Amino acid sequence: MKLRVISSLVIFLGSYLPLAAILVLQDISKASWDLPACPISIDALSRCQLPKLNNPTITLTFLGVTLLAFIFFIATINSIRGGQAAVINDVKQIPGDIINYVFPYVVSFMGVDISDKGKLSGFILFLAWLFLITHKSGQIFLNPLLILFDWKYYEITYSIGDHKRTEYALSQTPLRIGGSVRVKKVQDINIMNPKD
Template sequence: MEMRLLPALILFLGSYLPLSLILLIQDVKESSWNASLCKVAAWSGCQLPELSNPGRALGFLFICGLSFVVFMILMKSLSGHSSLEVVDSKSIPNDLINYVFPYVVSFMGLDLGVNGKFFGFLLFIALMFVITYRSGQILMNPLLLVAGWQLYELNIVTEGHKRCVKALSEEPVRNGDQLESCLVHGIYVLHRRDK
């Protein structure tokens, strides 16, 4: 099944939640960094750090955070449409290069207050999404690893045919496992039969 554009966009934006946190921290005004820390007992004197561009920094954080939560709910709700038997399994590292570039950009002087740099960054993210989506790598999301999902290369038997496939699973996959699967954008999403 081909992943639809909106769920793919949600996954893509959710994967940049750490980047949105980095940009938020970089947007904190220098005066806030120099302010003294308030004491826990004296909450009345505490103030949140002041942001240079709160709309952009908090907006990006909100969109990425919401996208991540929605995507994790979608991943949990996927149900198996076919059965498979694992003949051989091998855990493989996730391809992180597509997610590294924007992080590098964030440390190369991205100022959320400069319209040219901000909109250029948005264009860059949009192009990364198109490339990632069209290449079929949209499920290669490093935050899935953080959330407990692992990428596997499997030799399987499904519907009487042997195949070598890539698969995502929340639980360890072992030789001989009988699993339910849902094919999403060329990657099998695996679930135990008892779910």
């Protein structure tokens, strides 16, 4: 099953929810950081004020889009069921390739000035290139945030009938040698679920 570009883009954006939160924090005005902490009391809400953002439209839009995309991504991957029955012959858990995921975070800490249109445009172009590379390589589902939902990345050898294959897979349940699973390929990643 191949994903359409729009679906891939939504899944890609969902993986950058933490980056959006970092950019919101970096956009808080200096005056807001200098305010005293809100007291812990019953009427604290009436005496506290939300921090002021320098570029609220851009940062809150990015945060909202990535949050919705992340929810869509989790709903999508959890809805993938069925597929061919297979038996696992060999399994090795591997860390996901997070180097592509880490680059934008490094850039954010180098100081993306959202109010500077040139720097913002360069950052958007950088994410666009990352998206194209990730989409074309078939690795769109390799999202390190999946770890929070117990998804693991494996290199597996499995058999479907008399045919043996060695490929990469994602599974929310631990995979074991001799285990029976259902395999559904999305892009170039196998989504594994326990056999019914």
